[in-house]
Amino acid sequence: MRRFAPFLVVLTLYCSALGRDAFDNWISATVLPSVLPETSVEVRDRNNQLLRAYTVEDGRWRLVVNTEQVDRRYLEMLIAYEDKRFFSHSGVDPFAVLRAAKQALTTGEIVSGASTLTMQVARLLEQSGTGAWRGKLRQMRVALRLEQVLSKGEILNLYLMLAPFGGNIEGIRAATLSYFGKEPRRLTAAEAALLVALPQAPEARRPDNNKSEAKKARQIVLDRLIATSLVSSEEARTAHLEPALTARKPFPKLAPHLSDRARRGAPEALVHRLTIEAGLQKRAEVLARASVQNKAERLSIAMVLADHQTGEVIAHVGSGGYSDTQGRQGFIDMTRALRSPGSTLKPLVYGLAFDQGLAHPASLINDRPVAFGNYAPQNFDGAFRGELRVDDALRQSLNLPVVLLLEELGPARLMSALGKAGLEAKVPGGKPGLAIALGGVGTTLEGLVQLYAGLAQGGKKRSLNWGFDTDHKTQERFLSPAAAWQVSHILAGLPPPERAAQMRLAYKTGTSYGHRDAWAIGFDGRYVAGVWIGRPDGTPVPGAFGGDLAAPILFELVGLVSDQAIPLPPPPPETLLLETSELPQPLRRFKGRRAVFQAAPDAPKLAFPPNGARLAKSEEGLIVKVRDGRPPFTWLANGAPILRMVHSREAQLPLTEEGYVQLSVIDRDGRSARANVRLD
Structure with missing residues (x-):
């Protein structure tokens, strides 16, 4: 026998190796389910804070997450409670299997399942059951294969993404957002313990459905972890007093219209980064809802706030309520709807007149009845002021002076300047006439805010962007710096609306024909903002004026980002700062092409x-x-x-x-x- 002993040892080792190789080949041949599960599309703000998320195809919330985004102690509690040898076993814990088998033989029933975190990931990936022994064997095989192709960190990330937490909630981020209203980066001991316990019986322990079972399961976890030093006895006692939740919290749905647009623009992307600032966006949406609450039936609102120095949009509100059920059609993004701009284009007409040498802010112009063929515009109040300064005519938003200026400039010049400023304008019938100075053209709130951003930037086009896709192309000039400053200075001379913050904004209001649209657009030295109020279906809102409705909200909107308006820049060196009597003779009084045929002011x-x-x-x-x-x-x-x-x-x-x-x-x-x- 001694002669054969070495041979038997070699034979035993050889058979063991053959068995091990066969087992390894069997594991390597395992067909794995996809380890890239579908996850919710996320829209995040400029600081990477979640603005909005979308459910996956089957209506579940499942958000991308990794261990770096999760509270460190929660991870330690999870491993200590669920799989304390996670970092040392190869997918199946033989000690846990032996313990479970011994308990089953001793008690006659299954006391513990011996499932490692890797086996749980295998089950979640395949969406298989937990009880049948065939299912367990399959989970073991998949777990062993997962350990061959993935790191421990990658396996843990999958668990954090797939673990069930009740209802349509999967993954740690979806759970903390739904139950605690926050990301999982910082958790209390009680919160962490509940999240450890929930995946074992997600429906039975849901805090929104079964408060007592949730608290009981939470306490079991805390008490068991006292021995690991991860939880102190005092923490376990005080955590019991922490109330359990009774209702789930809604997932963030900030900037919903802009989020939808970002998703439509890049449907393959899983994460969209916007220039929006989440806290400011939330306050702007609260302001929008409050502004139309208890107002005229079906009234809606839209707001845009941007940094005109960078062109970045920092707050964007498409309606008074995305899910509004009061007939306001809140799902329509009114920042992009074509509407009549009322008087909000008048500043550009005056700026072009300054550029062309037709007038100066101190020039005199006649506000009197004039017929332009069959077109006979009147002022909003039906009265006429006679001769007055051009800057006063703009501040008072008189109609006749601006039409006189546009007749001299030509409507095509105004349309060209609008295009250079980046504002898309649709003219009914396709042929612009003098009526475009008074709102006879279709524009959008976003376009008007961009136009005023260009005025704030000295007459140079300032493209607005909301997705960090800054336009590096040469910004076209549509007004000279001097003309842009003159217009800004005139608009900054308007007093704030009643009951509005006493800040100095260069702003203009507008009301479209039939009171269908109320506007207010303005800027200070850094921020530009616009407000539109009306009905999405275009029906009139009797008594709605831009100065009364929209202007106070404009000041509140700018006030959300700064208590004090940032001063406007000084005039460019070439600006002509003179009074009427000091102007060159041709500039003292505006005399358009009609002056040849018009009687002198003192004629009978x-x-x-x-x-x-x-x-x-x-x-x-x-x-x-x-x-x-x-x-x-x-x-x-x-x-x-x-x-x-x-x-x-x-x-x-x-x-x-x-x-x-x-x-x-x-x-x-x-x-x-x-x-x-x-x-x-």
Whole structure:
């Protein structure tokens, strides 16, 4: 036998090696399920904070996570409680298997399952059951194979991503966001213990469904871990007093419209980074909801706040409530809807007029009734101010002066400047007319904010971006620095709205025809913001004015980022800072192409009767009145003189016959006025 002993040893070792090799080959031949499970698409802010997440295809919340993002003590508690030899075994813990077998033989029932964390990952990847012995063998085989192809850290990451925590919650990040409203980076001992216990019986121990079972399971974990020194006796006692949750918290849904846009733009991406700042975004959304609450039916709101120095959008609100159920159509992103801009394009018209040398802020311009063919615009209040300074005309948002300026510039020049500023404008019928100065064009809130960002940047296009895709192309200039500063300085002279913060913003309001849109756009030395209020379906909102509705919200919006407005820059060196009397003669008074055909301001005008009047005939004749002009006056009827050398501004003409009469009056200097009337 001694002669054969070495041979037997060699044979035993050889058979063992053959068995080991066969076993290794069997494990290596294991077909693994995908180790790249589908995870929720995430949208994060500029500081990597979660703005919004989307469920995976089967409606579950499952977020990407790794051990670096998770509280270190939770990981230690998990391993100590679930699989204390995790870092030393190769997927199956033989000591745990022997212990489980002994307990089963002794008690006649399964006391512990001997599942390692790797085996649990195998089960979760294959979505298999836990009880049947065939299932256990399969989990062991997959676990052993996982240990061959993945590191311990990668296996732990899979557990942190796939572990069930009740309902449609999978993974540690989804669990802490849903139950605690926070990321898993910092957890209390009680929170960590509950998260260790939940995956063992996720439905039975859900704190939102079974508060008592959740607290009981949490305490069992804490008490058992006292022996490991991971939890002190005092912590275990005080953790019992920490209340269990009674309801799940909603997942973040900040900047929902912008998040949807980012996802549509890059559907293959799992993470989208936006320039939005989460805390500021949350406050802006609260402001938006409060601004339309208890207001007119179906009223919506949109807001954009950006840093015009970088072009980065830091708050973006597409409606007063993304999931609004009050008929406000909150799912529509009104920052991109084409609407009439009202008076918000007027500053650009004035800036172009300054650039072309047609006017200066101190120039005088006449606000009086003018007809441009069949187009006869009026001021919003129906009144006219006569001659006033150009800067006052802009601050008062008068309609006639800006149309006079645009007639001289030409609508095409305004459309070209809008394009250079990056604002997309749609003209009804495709042919721009003078009405575009007063809102006869379709624009978006985002486009208007970009236009005003360009004004704040000295007349140079400033592209807005919200996804860290900064436009490095040359920024086209649409106004000179001097003209942009002059417009900004005029707008900064407007007083803040009533009940608004007393900060100095360069801002402009606007109200579209029929009160369908109320606007306020403005900026300080760093931030630019815009507010739109109206109904998404375009129906009128009676009594809605930009100055009353939108302007106070604009000031609140800018106030969210800064209590004090950042000062505007000083004027460029080439800016002409003069009063009216100091201007060159051609700039003192605006005289457009109509000046050749217009009467002088002091020329005679028929005060009565007005042109087109129908008057009752009288035996005493017709009373007529003239204002302005220099007496004596000559009065004519149908071209024939009937009164001469009249020094009074009122006269009685001997007209007693029925019919149409053309009345004319000529002053001493030969200047005339006329009117056509009918006597009945």
